[in-house]
Amino acid sequence: MLWTNTQNALIELIYALYASASVAYGKISIRKLALIFQVIFRIPLNDLHHAFHRMKTRTGSRTVFLDQLKISLEEYMDKDL
Known part of the structure; x- marks a missing residue:
């Protein structure tokens, strides 16, 4: 399976999952979580x-990818109404 978005988008997703303790009840290191995603999506994440x-110092939204995910999901949900 290939990751078809940017490396930064994947890093943003990984950090969001890590910060929310959504994987392994939060008992996994960020490095190990990133390694899992690198293997699954066959993408190197250099200098995580x-x-x-x-990302922390971005102007405007610091969570560009997550913001777009939310918009995309809501648009998808609205199609089925």
Whole structure:
């Protein structure tokens, strides 16, 4: 399976899952979680922590990918109404 969005989008998703303790009840390190996603999606995530620190200093929305996920899901839900 291939990840077809940006590396930053995947890193944002990984950090969101980590911060919400959504995987393994939060008892997994960010590095291990990232490694799992790298294997699943066959994508290297170089310098994970540096990418996250750049996200923290973004102007505007710091969660661009997560914001788009929410919009996409709501639009998909609205199609079925």
